[in-house]
Amino acid sequence: MAKIFVITYSTYGHINTLAESIVKGLEKGGVDVSRYQIAETLSEDVLEKMHAPPKTDIPIITTDDLLKADGFLFGFPTRFGSLPAQVKAFFDSTGGVWKDKALVGKPAGFFYSTGSQHGGQEATVFSTMPFLAHHGIVYVPLGYTSPHLLDNSELVGGSAWGAGTMANGDGSRQPTEKELAIAETQGEGFAKIAKKLAA
Ligand SMILES: Cc1cc2nc3c(=O)[nH]c(=O)nc-3n(C[C@H](O)[C@H](O)[C@H](O)COP(=O)(O)O)c2cc1C
Numbered sequence: 001m002a003k004i005f006v007i008t009y010s011t012y013g014h015i016n017t018l019a020e021s022i023v024k025g026l027e028k029g030g031v032d033v034s035r036y037q038i039a040e041t042l043s044e045d046v047l048e049k050m051h052a053p054p055k056t057d058i059p060i061i062t063t064d065d066l067l068k069a070d071g072f073l074f075g076f077p078t079r080f081g082s083l084p085a086q087v088k089a090f091f092d093s094t095g096g097v098w099k100d101k102a103l104v105g106k107p108a109g110f111f112y113s114t115g116s117q118h119g120g121q122e123a124t125v126f127s128t129m130p131f132l133a134h135h136g137i138v139y140v141p142l143g144y145t146s147p148h149l150l151d152n153s154e155l156v157g158g159s160a161w162g163a164g165t166m167a168n169g170d171g172s173r174q175p176t177e178k179e180l181a182i183a184e185t186q187g188e189g190f191a192k193i194a195k196k197l198a199a
Contacts, residue, residue, distance in 0.1 A: 001032045002198040004191065005069040007061050009038040009076040009086045011052050012171045014113040018163055019075050021180040022111060025187020026073070031194060034069075036061035038076070038090045063094045071107040071194035072137075073187065074128070077167070078112060081120030082127040091131045104136035107197050109190050111163040111183060117155060125161040140193050146185040148178040158182045 004026050010016045019035070026033045037058040040047070066072070076087050097103060110125045132139050142162050144150065149158060156178050157164035163183035165175040175183075 001030070002070040002191070002195045003034065003068060004031045004071045004073065004194055005034050005036055005061070005065070006073045006075065007036045007038060008058070008074070009084055010113075011047075011050065011077060012167065013053065014165055014167045014171070014175060015075045015077055015111070016056060016058075017175050018111050018113065018165055018179070018183045021175075021183035022073055022075065022163065022187040025184035025189075026191045027187075028184070029188040029191020029195070031070075031191040035059075036065065038086050041086050041089050061090065063097050066094070066097055067102050069106070070198040071140075071190065073109050073111065073190055075111040076113075076124075078114040078120045078124045081123045083124055087128075094135070098135055101136065105138060105197065107138045107140045107190070107194050108132060109140045109142070109162055109186065111158075111186060113157070113165045113167050115167055115169050117157075117166055119166075121157065121164045122159055122161050138197065140190055142182070142186045142189065145189050146182045148182050151178065154178070156182070162186060 008015050008019050023033050035058050039060045076084050112124045114121050143160050157166050163186045165179045
């Protein structure tokens with residue numbers, strides 16, 4: 001069975017909620033799923049000032065863990081319209097894996113969260129592309145595979161680049177039913193492609 005790792009970084013939990021639906025979709029798609037989180041780089045002092053809740057006990061990903069997976073779905077919040085420093089720090093620690101060309105041909109996709117509707121959801125995925133290109137990782141977009149992506153009757157996070165949600169500035173908005181359904185669709189679609197690539 002193809003092994004897919006869902007690797008997240010989350011400060012306030014919105015990404016973890018989306019990840020649950022991503023996992024549901026992956027399992028529906030018939031792959032073996034493991035959850036990991038990316039290590040925090042901020043001090044306890046700063047996290048306290050940000051009113052960040054304690055981290056979950058999801059295992060922290062190491063560069064060697066990446067070798068065990070057939071594909072990756074990464075989820076993280078936007079920081080200044082870009083990927084978080086924690087995620088960049090993790091990618092920056094993968095030089096040894098890059099040297100061995102160990103991730104060439106493995107698929108990856110992304111899901112994300114912003115505070116506001118136009119806070120940089122698509123730009124956040126754009127900002128990850130150099131890491132994929134340099135590793136030779138195959139980017140798997142969501143495409144318009146969910147009808148909810150074309151629904152303008154209410155605020156719906158996500159795009160062809162992946163599932164997404166808007167948390168509001170104070171974190172008060174939670175992923176909606178439609179956003180969770182999009183995340184499940186992304187997981188299921190990604191599983192199909194990852195299985196073909198792993199075969
Ligand atoms: C330092 C910092 C920068 C942020 N930059 C943006 C931004 O550029 N656009 C935006 O919409 N939200 C921004 N946010 C809000 C976060 O994206 C939001 O808190 C996050 O999506 C919630 O996800 P989480 O609950 O998984 O942490 C920023 C938050 C922080 C702490």
